[in-house]
Amino acid sequence: MSPANRVRMEISEAAVLANIASVRRLVDPATVLMGVVKADAYGHGLVSFSRLLVRHGVEQLAVAHAEEAFRLRDAGIDAPVLVLNHAPTADLPGLLRAGIRQAVYGEAQARAVSRAARALGCPARIHVKVDTGLSRFGFSSGNLAPLARIAALDNVVVEGFHTHLASAEEDVADRQLSLFDDACRRATGLLGYRPTRHALASAAIAAGLHGRAPLEMVRPGILLCGLPPSYTASDVPGDAGRFQPVLSMTSRIEQIRSVAAGTRIGYGAAHVTSAPATIAIVPVGFADGLPRALADSGRVIVARRYAPIVGPVGMGHLTLDVTGIPGVSTGDEVVLLGSDGHRRLGIQDWAAAAGTINTDVLVRLASAAPRVVRPLSEVIEQECYV
Numbered sequence: 001m002s003p004a005n006r007v008r009m010e011i012s013e014a015a016v017l018a019n020i021a022s023v024r025r026l027v028d029p030a031t032v033l034m035g036v037v038k039a040d041a042y043g044h045g046l047v048s049f050s051r052l053l054v055r056h057g058v059e060q061l062a063v064a065h066a067e068e069a070f071r072l073r074d075a076g077i078d079a080p081v082l083v084l085n086h087a088p089t090a091d092l093p094g095l096l097r098a099g100i101r102q103a104v105y106g107e108a109q110a111r112a113v114s115r116a117a118r119a120l121g122c123p124a125r126i127h128v129k130v131d132t133g134l135s136r137f138g139f140s141s142g143n144l145a146p147l148a149r150i151a152a153l154d155n156v157v158v159e160g161f162h163t164h165l166a167s168a169e170e171d172v173a174d175r176q177l178s179l180f181d182d183a184c185r186r187a188t189g190l191l192g193y194r195p196t197r198h199a200l201a202s203a204a205i206a207a208g209l210h211g212r213a214p215l216e217m218v219r220p221g222i223l224l225c226g227l228p229p230s231y232t233a234s235d236v237p238g239d240a241g242r243f244q245p246v247l248s249m250t251s252r253i254e255q256i257r258s259v260a261a262g263t264r265i266g267y268g269a270a271h272v273t274s275a276p277a278t279i280a281i282v283p284v285g286f287a288d289g290l291p292r293a294l295a296d297s298g299r300v301i302v303a304r305r306y307a308p309i310v311g312p313v314g315m316g317h318l319t320l321d322v323t324g325i326p327g328v329s330t331g332d333e334v335v336l337l338g339s340d341g342h343r344r345l346g347i348q349d350w351a352a353a354a355g356t357i358n359t360d361v362l363v364r365l366a367s368a369a370p371r372v373v374r375p376l377s378e379v380i381e382q383e384c385y386v
Contacts, residue, residue: 009247249365261275
């Protein structure tokens with residue numbers, strides 16, 4: 001059975017549009033949105049999701065790795081794209097030819113970019129990253145001496161200047177933003193102009209920090225998917241009710257069985273029925289991204305009712321108890337994520353059951369399944385993975 005027949009993953013264009021509008025309400029009207037679509041757009045489908053963002057006014061995109069940027073260009077998406085992580089030297093010519101920006105956080109990295117740009121005779125637009133407290137990549141905010149040397153390199157244009165916050169909590173964010181503000185003033189003096197500044201990702205945007213740091217650009221990611229930042233509370237603060245989950249995931253019942261009390265179900269015979277039961281088998285499992293921790297704790301929606309998952313989540317199958325749900329038959333739809341119009345299940349439910357964060361669950365979703373866009377119009381577009 002093909003992935004498209006086993007499981008359907010649908011993206012709501014209306015929800016994407018609503019989430020973009022909600023982000024814009026949290027920032028100044030002139031602020032540029034750089035939609036972060038790393039990790040296959042958080043499991044939502046890199047190309048399909050990015051097309052929707054650009055179609056509805058997101059001005060720029062950011063990815064983690066060069067191969068993601070190449071996929072966007074190969075798909076005909078010509079919006080400005082920033083590669084947030086280090087790109088191998090071998091990829092630099094292709095990135096430069098495609099007009100793709102590169103985040104730079106080391107002087108040797110900047111020199112490699114300059115050499116590639118000089119060889120091609122084209123400008124390299126870079127975004128210099130400074131570390132203000134996350135203690136990962138970036139130049140020290142207290143030592144910007146390398147910036148002057150980078151700016152003097154051939155064919156290099158410092159287009160952006162950015163940092164990343166460790167937390168949206170007020171004390172942490174205020175300290176980092178103060179350091180960034182000071183670094184921006186010194187960078188402007190060194191360069192003779194002010195590059196585009198960006199520091200706020202989803203958590204900081206949702207926390208309303210743009211009023212304290214009204215920079216030219218923000219980098220929403222998971223918010224555009226309608227989900228809370230993974231290291232904040234389960235509810236998106238500030239504008240929570242306006243964000244809408246974008247992704248739904250459905251399958252269909254493959255088989256129904258009636259079993260007696262005392263029947264052992266699944267690997268390890270871990271679940272034993274306490275009474276006669278009607279059991280439904282669904283052809284999805286942890287190979288499709290369902291957390292194994294949903295065993296005997298998760299649930300799905302069948303015929304407008306919640307149906308518990310019983311026994312282990314298999315690699316390719318899920319076992320449900322549909323006892324007491326009238327009229328259930330083979331071929332009936334099973335809502336794994338999303339809503340049937342009456343009840344709803346979200347990625348937060350899966351994450352809570354698995355004891356993890358929403359992004360950890362999202363990036364594990366089946367890459368083999370097509371993402372189907374439910375459009376505002378009647379046109380359906382698909383992105384298939386192989």
